[in-house]
Each structure stands twice: as structure tokens, then as C-alpha cells.
Amino acid sequence: MFNRDRWIEILEALNSNKMRTLLTAFGVFWGITILVLLLALTNGLKNGVSADFGNFATNSMFMWSRRTSIPYKGLPKGRRFDFKLEDVQLLKEKIPALKYISPRNQLGGYNGANNVTRKAKTGAFSIYGDYPEFIKQKPMDITEGRYLNYSDIHDNRKVAVIGIDVVKGLFDKNEKIIGSYIKVNGVNFMVIGTFRISNGKGDREEDANSIFVPFTAFSQAFNRADNVGWMAITAYDDVSITKIKPQIFDIIKSQRKIHPKDDRAVGHFDLAKQFAKITGLFGILTVVGYFVGSLVLLSGVIGISNIMLIVVKERTKEIGVRRALGASPLNIKAQILQESLLLTILSGLVGVSFAAFVIWIMNYVLDLSGPVENFANPSVSMTTVITALVILIVSGLLAGLIPATRAVQMKPIDALRIE
Amino acid sequence: MIEIKDLHKSYQMGSNSLHVLKGINFSVKEGELVSIMGSSGSGKSTFLNILGMLDEADKGAYFLDNIPIKDLNEKIAARYRNKFLGFIFQSFNLITYKNAIDNVAMPLYYQGIKRRERTEKALHYLEKVGLADWATHLPNELSGGQKQRVAIARALASEPKVLLADEPTGALDTKTSYEVMELIQGINDEGKTILIVTHEEDIAHMTKRIVNLKDGVIIDDTIVEQVRATANV
Numbered sequence: 001m002f003n004r005d006r007w008i009e010i011l012e013a014l015n016s017n018k019m020r021t022l023l024t025a026f027g028v029f030w031g032i033t034i035l036v037l038l039l040a041l042t043n044g045l046k047n048g049v050s051a052d053f054g055n056f057a058t059n060s061m062f063m064w065s066r067r068t069s070i071p072y073k074g075l076p077k078g079r080r081f082d083f084k085l086e087d088v089q090l091l092k093e094k095i096p097a098l099k100y101i102s103p104r105n106q107l108g109g110y111n112g113a114n115n116v117t118r119k120a121k122t123g124a125f126s127i128y129g130d131y132p133e134f135i136k137q138k139p140m141d142i143t144e145g146r147y148l149n150y151s152d153i154h155d156n157r158k159v160a161v162i163g164i165d166v167v168k169g170l171f172d173k174n175e176k177i178i179g180s181y182i183k184v185n186g187v188n189f190m191v192i193g194t195f196r197i198s199n200g201k202g203d204r205e206e207d208a209n210s211i212f213v214p215f216t217a218f219s220q221a222f223n224r225a226d227n228v229g230w231m232a233i234t235a236y237d238d239v240s241i242t243k244i245k246p247q248i249f250d251i252i253k254s255q256r257k258i259h260p261k262d263d264r265a266v267g268h269f270d271l272a273k274q275f276a277k278i279t280g281l282f283g284i285l286t287v288v289g290y291f292v293g294s295l296v297l298l299s300g301v302i303g304i305s306n307i308m309l310i311v312v313k314e315r316t317k318e319i320g321v322r323r324a325l326g327a328s329p330l331n332i333k334a335q336i337l338q339e340s341l342l343l344t345i346l347s348g349l350v351g352v353s354f355a356a357f358v359i360w361i362m363n364y365v366l367d368l369s370g371p372v373e374n375f376a377n378p379s380v381s382m383t384t385v386i387t388a389l390v391i392l393i394v395s396g397l398l399a400g401l402i403p404a405t406r407a408v409q410m411k412p413i414d415a416l417r418i419e
Numbered sequence: 420m421i422e423i424k425d426l427h428k429s430y431q432m433g434s435n436s437l438h439v440l441k442g443i444n445f446s447v448k449e450g451e452l453v454s455i456m457g458s459s460g461s462g463k464s465t466f467l468n469i470l471g472m473l474d475e476a477d478k479g480a481y482f483l484d485n486i487p488i489k490d491l492n493e494k495i496a497a498r499y500r501n502k503f504l505g506f507i508f509q510s511f512n513l514i515t516y517k518n519a520i521d522n523v524a525m526p527l528y529y530q531g532i533k534r535r536e537r538t539e540k541a542l543h544y545l546e547k548v549g550l551a552d553w554a555t556h557l558p559n560e561l562s563g564g565q566k567q568r569v570a571i572a573r574a575l576a577s578e579p580k581v582l583l584a585d586e587p588t589g590a591l592d593t594k595t596s597y598e599v600m601e602l603i604q605g606i607n608d609e610g611k612t613i614l615i616v617t618h619e620e621d622i623a624h625m626t627k628r629i630v631n632l633k634d635g636v637i638i639d640d641t642i643v644e645q646v647r648a649t650a651n652v
Contacts, residue, residue, distance in 0.1 A: 005534060016516040321512040324473065326501020326529040326577065328494045408493070413473035416512070 010339050013311075024307040025347035027300030028395075032351035032388055033358075035293025036380055040359045042289045044378030046282040051376055057100075057137045058275040060234040061241050063248070063268045065256075072259035081265070082227035087255050095247055097239040100137055103228040105129040105218050107185065116170065116211065118182045123169040125162075126210045127184055129218025137234050138197070140207075145178045145193030152214040158221065160189040164196050165208035182211075187221040189213055241272045294391065301344065301395040308340050308403035319407055320415025329408040336404035337397065344396030345389075352385060420581060420612050421447040421470065426479035428465055439465045440476070441635035447581075447614065452607040452645070454615045454623040457632035464585065466632065467616045471504055471583050472496045484580050501529050505574030507584035511566040513558040519569045520545060520554040526577035544572040548602060564595035571602060575611075582606070582613040588622055600625045601648035621646075 014021045068079045088103045107127040108115040114122045132148045140147075143164070152159055160182060162170075171177055181188045189211075197207040219225060233248065235241040249266055252258070258265045312319070319332055362378050428440040439462045447453055457463040468474035469481065472488060481488040483503055491499065500506075505526075513522045524541035532540075545551050548568040550561075558566055567587060574582055587603070588596035600622060607613050607627075615626060623629050624646045631639035 005528060012516055317512065318514055321508075321514065322525070322529075323493075323497060324471070324500060324506050324512075325526045325573070326497050328497040328529075330494065331497075331529065411473070413468050416473070416508070 006335065006338065009335060010342055013315075013335075013339060014343065020307060021343065024304050025343055025350075027303035028297065028344050028347040028392070029300070029351040029354070031293070031297030031300035032348045032392060033355045034296045035290070035391075036352055036355035036384070036388055037358060038289035038293045039286065039384050040355070040362075040378040040380045042282065042285045043380060044362075044375050045285070047377045047379075048373070048375040049278060049282075056139075056271060057234045058272060059237060059239075059241050060137060060232060060271045061245055061268055062230065062232050062271070063252075063266060064230045066265055066267045068258055068262055069264040070259035070262040072262065073257050075257060081256050081258070082229065083231065083252065083256070085226040085228060087252060088228065088231065090255065091233075091248060091251055094251055095244060097235050097244055098233060099236045100133040100232070100234040102131045102134040102137060102232045103215060104131075104134070104230045104232065105215065105222070105224050105227070106229055107218070107222060116166070116182055116184050118170040118180070121170050123166065124209075125166055125169075126206065127218070128210060128212050129215040129222075129224070130212050131215050134212075134232065137232050140195040140197045143194045143196050145191070147193055147195070148212060148214050153216050156216045156220050157214055158187065158189045158217045159192045159214065160184070161193040161195055161212040162191055163208040163210045164194065165205070166211055167194055169209075184211065184213070185222065189217075242270055242276075245270065297391065297395060300347075301399045304340055304343055304396070305399040305402055308336060308400060309406060311339075312336060312403045312407045315407075316410060316415045316418045320410070320412045320418070323412035324416060332408050333404040336407050337400040340400030340403065341393065341396035344392055344399060348389065348392035348396075352388060355380075420449045420451075420484055421445070421614075422480070422482035422485075423470075424480045426466075426469065426476050426481065428462075428469065428474070428476050439635050440469075443479070443635075443637060445630070445637065445640075447612060449612055450607070450610045451628060452604070452613045452615070452626045453628045453630060454617055454626040455630045455632060456616075456618060456620075456623050458618070460634075461632040462635040463616050463632045467583060467585055467614070470581075470614065471506060472500050497529075501526055501577055503580045505577060505579040505582045507567070507570050507574050507582060507587045509586035509589040511558070511563075511570045511590070513566055513569060513573075515558055518555045518557050519550060519561070519572075522558070522569055523572045523576050525573060530577060541572070541576055544575050545569070547575070548572045562595075563591050564598055567591060567595075567599050568602060571599070571606070575606065580612065582611060584613065584615045586617055587615060588617070588619065596622065597648045604645075604648055 065081055065083055068075070068077055068081065071077045083103070085103065088101050091098060091101055105128070107129075108125060114124045115127065116123050116125050130148060131153065132150055135147050142161075145161070147161055148159070151157070162182070167177060170182060171180075177191055177194060180191050182191060183189075219227070233241065235244060245268065249263075250260070252266055253260055253262065256265075322332065323329075359378055359380070366372060366376070423443055423445040426440055426443040426445075427438075429436050429438040431437075443466065455463050455466065465474065469476050472491060475489075475491065483499075488499070514525070517525070520538060520541045523544055524537040527537040527540060542551060542554060545554055548571055550565060550568055550572070553561060553565060558569070561569065584603070588599055591599060596619075603613060603615070604625060615622070617623055624643060625648050626643070627645045628640070628642050630637055
């Protein structure tokens with residue numbers, strides 16, 4: 001296989017008809033280029049959409065209370081209820097697979113009435129009473145100052161971390177932000193930080209109009225006692241939140257005296273499930289990419305097979321001579337196989353390089369033009385490249401198989417007779 | 420060197436079978452220069468092909484240097500051809516994209532000999548046929564006579580026991596034919612056993628023994644006075 005003389009033989013044979021070799025190689029070159037580009041584009045789409053998903057920890061769910069729909073233990077249906085802080089504690093104790101539970105209370109809302117004032121300026125913003133873990137579930141860039149911490153929680157500090165649009169709405173340019181006070185529903189909070197959330201989904205604007213304050217200070221200031229309106233729950237990566245959420249509901253239902261079958265009482269949004277859907281979609285797109293790419297590659301491979309058949313036919317006499325001089329059928333077969341393999345792999349490598357070049361150009365243009373909706377950083381992983389190469393090697397062997405068999409089918413005596 | 424006993428061969432042509440060789444008994448001693456003659460259809464090519472292990476007989480025994488040649492698969496046949504036989508063809512059959520020395524080295528390549536040794540040997544045989552200066556030329560840069568001499572060098576390169584030549588002068592003019600025969604005679608003088616299939620009387624008379632084939636049997640086998648090729652030039 002790694003015989004230098006054999007390689008020289010092969011190169012000589014391929015060199016003896018350069019134009020044809022080149023045209024044949026083009027088929028495979030084109031096929032692998034398409035394959036790699038398709039996968040890169042799929043990847044770009046995936047990157048783009050994933051970015052739109054925000055970088056919220058994907059193994060998460062959100063849960064909020066609604067009205068009960070089934071009477072239970074003497075309590076009527078249609079009852080309103082709230083989660084309690086003790087529920088959070090209980091969930092943490094009973095389900096060790098949960099990584100973070102962030103209880104939250106909310107005031108106002110996006111596009112609601114004005115609720116925040118500072119000096120002469122007012123604005124309508126979403127106010128969240130949150131725990132420090134929340135930033136680990138939903139990463140945000142702290143552009144100035146700091147985020148909430150546990151000292152803020154324990155000391156019921158009335159501090160706030162505000163979004164960039166809050167800054168725009170309440171502060172003049174070049175005004176000092178950190179350390180200044182804003183008045184939320186009549187209660188003063190000191191600004192300790194500003195944040196920006198990159199890659200927001202459609203709610204980028206909503207995020208920018210948010211104010212985070214410590215959960216405890218929020219409850220105290222706005223009379224929420226130990227009620228909890230909403231929870232963001234994240235599980236450890238090795239356990240799917242979708243699998244453990246029934247457990248969570250069961251605990252909550254028994255805690256809040258809700259009928260075990262009353263599924264409408266607790267509202268939730270399973271981010272992991274949605275994410276799995278998207279991931280599944282891109283899984284399918286990748287398969288489609290491989291499928292279509294491979295088909296294009298297949299036509300290239302058939303081209304090589306075809307040409308090798310012609311080559312074998314043309315060289316029938318030469319093959320006969322070689323066999324008369326002592327070449328065994330295996331010698332001949334190996335040579336034809338290696339020729340097609342070399343042709344396939346070489347053109348394939350050129351194709352991969354060319355595709356890489358095109359991808360580089362795409363990225364360069366994307367960098368210049370700025371972010372594009374639903375598309376970012378088209379690329380292929382090393383695994384993909386290696387897979388492509390394996391496909392090439394296999395197809396090279398396949399391409400050579402029929403011609404190689406054909407080459408030794410004819411008896412040398414008949415081969416020699418051909419003019 | 421060659422022992423053939425009661426050799427039969429027939430071809431299936433559609434529904435009828437064509438009996439080409441009908442019991443040939445034939446033997447060649449070492450160092451002989453034999454010509455096999457016969458009109459077309461006499462079976463001389465088939466006979467040579469069987470001798471050359473390119474074809475197999477239906478019946479009969481064939482010993483080459485006391486080795487029984489039978490039931491060969493392609494792999495063993497290839498090895499025997501490489502070891503025991505050197506072929507010279509009417510149309511030279513050089514590989515067009517290889518230069519003279521690489522063509523000569525080809526049988527050695529299939530013997531698995533290292534490149535350097537191969538080139539050395541090949542050059543030696545090219546010298547022997549007087550073409551050392553043409554070593555790096557491609558076949559299409561050579562004249563017919565030169566091509567056949569390269570082919571002879573190639574046949575000699577593997578140091579075979581027997582040279583088989585199928586109409587070696589068939590594609591050459593008289594003058595070149597004689598030059599080639601002179602070379603063949605010279606090789607025979609050194610002791611090599613050579614069989615030549617030809618239909619040219621003058622070429623046949625340059626050998627030492629003429630075997631005449633007709634309708635698949637040997638009708639005549641005579642030792643002749645060898646005519647030296649030089650005398651005719």
C-alpha cells in the first residue's frame with residue numbers, strides 16, 4: 001500500500017491524461033465542497049437561532065401560579081394562590097438534581113403604567129424581586145457596578161440593578177448613575193449596577209427596560225410577605241428538567257392544597273423542551289445536509305468510477321502486458337483501487353480547502369456587515385471534516401471497486417489480443 | 420526444458436466446438452532455438468499461449484524445467500510467468516507512458532526487487548541490446564526495431580528460463596527483422612532457450628529447428644542448418 005514504486009506508477013498513470021484526470025476530479029471536488037458548505041450553513045443557521053434563544057441556561061423551566069380548576073379539601077375551584085418561600089426551600093431539599101431555583105416577584109410590566117420616577121423623569125418599567133442566582137440562569141453583562149448578592153438579600157437592602165433603557169429613560173447623558181436613587185412606586189432604591197443582555201430574543205427591548213432588586217427588599221417594600229409569584233428552575237446538566245418537572249408539580253400541589261390532577265393551577269414553560277425541539281430541528285437539517293451533500297458527492301464518485309472504467313478499458317492491453325510480465329490480479333486490482341482512491345481523496349481535500357475558504361469569506365463578510373437575523377458564524381467542526389474525509393475514502397474505494405474487478409476479469413490472453 | 424505430452428485444446432464457438440490442438444507431443448532441450456510455423460488456424464498461437472501459461476490445455480501434460488504446469492490459478496500463473504518466461508510480442512507491447520528503462524524494469528518490479536537494483540539490471544539489459552543511450556526515451560521516440568529490442572531486454576530482465584516470441588519480426592521491415600534476429604541468435608548463443616512463432620520462412624531458417632503445425636498436429640519437426648542473420652544484411 002505504501003510502496004513508493006506503486007505510487008510512482010499511479011502518478012504516472014494519472015499524469016498520462018491530465019485533462020481527463022482534472023475533469024474527473026472536479027466532480028468529487030464539487031461534491032465535497034457542497035457537502036461541507038451545506039453543513040456549514042446549517043451550522044450558521046443553528047448558531048443564529050441559538051443566539052436568538054438567549055443564553056438562558058437551557059435545562060430550565062419557569063413556573064407561575066394560576067387559578068385552581070378543581071375543588072379540593074373543601075377549597076373551591078377558581079381559587080387564586082401564591083407559591084411560598086418555604087416551597088422553594090422544600091424543592092431544594094427534596095430534589096437534589098435542581099441546580100438553581102430563583103423565586104421572583106414582579107411589579108408593573110412591559111408597556112404598563114408609569115411606576116418609576118427620578119427627579120423630573122418618569123417611566124414604565126418591569127420591576128423584579130430576584131435572587132442572586134438568577135444571573136447564573138440568565139447571563140447578562142454588568143456594564144457598570146455589580147449585580148445583586150446575598151448580603152443584599154439578608155439585609156433587605158433597597159438597591160437596584162437597571163437595564164440600559166432604564167438608564168436612557170431616567171438619566172441624562174454623562175450623569176453619574178451608580179449611587180443615585182430611583183423611586184419605585186414611591187420607595188427609594190439605590191442604583192448599584194447597570195446591565196445589558198446581549199442576544200435577547202424578541203424581548204430584547206423588554207430586557208433593557210427591566211430593574212432587578214433584592215427579593216427580600218421587594219417583598220418588604222411592596223407587601224408580598226413570603227409569597228412567590230414566579231420561579232426559574234434549572235437542573236444539573238445530567239438530568240433533564242423535563243423529566244423531573246412532574247416531581248416539582250407534585251410537591252407544589254401538595255404544599256398548596258391543589259388537587260393532584262389539577263394541572264391548570266400551575267402554569268409553566270419548559271425551556272429545555274423547546275430547546276430540544278430546536279436542537280432536533282437542526283439535527284434533521286444536519287442530516288439533510290449530509291444527505292444532499294452525499295448525493296452530490298455520489299454523482300462525483302460515479303464520475304470517477306465511470307472514468308476509471310474507461311481507463312481500464314483503454315488500458316486493457318497494458319493490463320494484459322503487465323499480467324504477462326508477472327503482475328498478479330491483486331497487483332492490478334490494488335493499482336486501480338489506489339488510483340481511484342488517490343483521485344478521490346486529493347480532489348476531496350482540495351474541495352474541503354475550497355469550502356473552508358468560502359466559509360472564511362462568508363464569516364469575513366458577516367463581520368463587516370454586522371449581525372444578520374438568524375444566521376451567525378457558519379462553520380464546520382473538525383469532526384465534520386473527518387467525517388467528510390471518511391466518506392471520501394469509502395467512496396473512493398467504492399468508485400474503484402467495479403473498475404478494479406473489471407480490470408482483472410478479462411484473461412490476459414484476451415487482453416493482449418485487443419488492438 | 421519443455422516437455423509436452425498429448426496436448427489437447429478446443430474452443431467453444433457457440434454451439435460447435437473447435438478442436439484446435441489435437442494431441443501434441445513436443446519437447447525442447449535447454450539452449451535450443453526453435454521456430455514454430457504454420458498457416459493461420461494451424462493452432463500455433465494457441466500452442467504458444469499454452470506454453471506461455473496464458474491459456475490452459477484441456478488435456479495433456481506440460482512440464483517446464485520439470486515443474487508440472489497444471490491447475491494454475493491466476494496468482495500462481497502470474498508468478499510462474501514472471502519467473503520462468505520472457506515474452507516478446509509482435510506489436511512490442513511497451514507501456515507508452517514509461518521510458519525504456521522503466522519498461523525493461525517492469526518484470527523486476529513485479530518480482531519485488533528494489534528500485535536501485537532494478538534500474539541497474541534494466542540498464543545492463545538495455546546495454547546488451549545496444550540501447551543504453553536511449554534509456555530515458557519514451558517508446559514513441561523509438562523506431563520499430565528499437566522498440567522490439569527494448570521488448571527483448573524486458574523479456575530478458577527477469578532472467579527467464581525460456582523466451583517466447585510471437586511473430587517478433589511481424590511488424591518490422593526486412594532489414595530491421597534481421598537485426599532483431601541477430602540479437603535473438605546472440606542471446607541463444609549464450610545458452611538461452613528460445614521459441615519463436617513465425618510464418619516467415621527466412622526467419623524460421625535462422626533458428627536451429629523448425630516445427631510445422633497443421634490443423635492442430637505437428638506434421639514436421641526438423642533440425643535445420645542455422646542461417647546467421649548477419650549473412651543476410
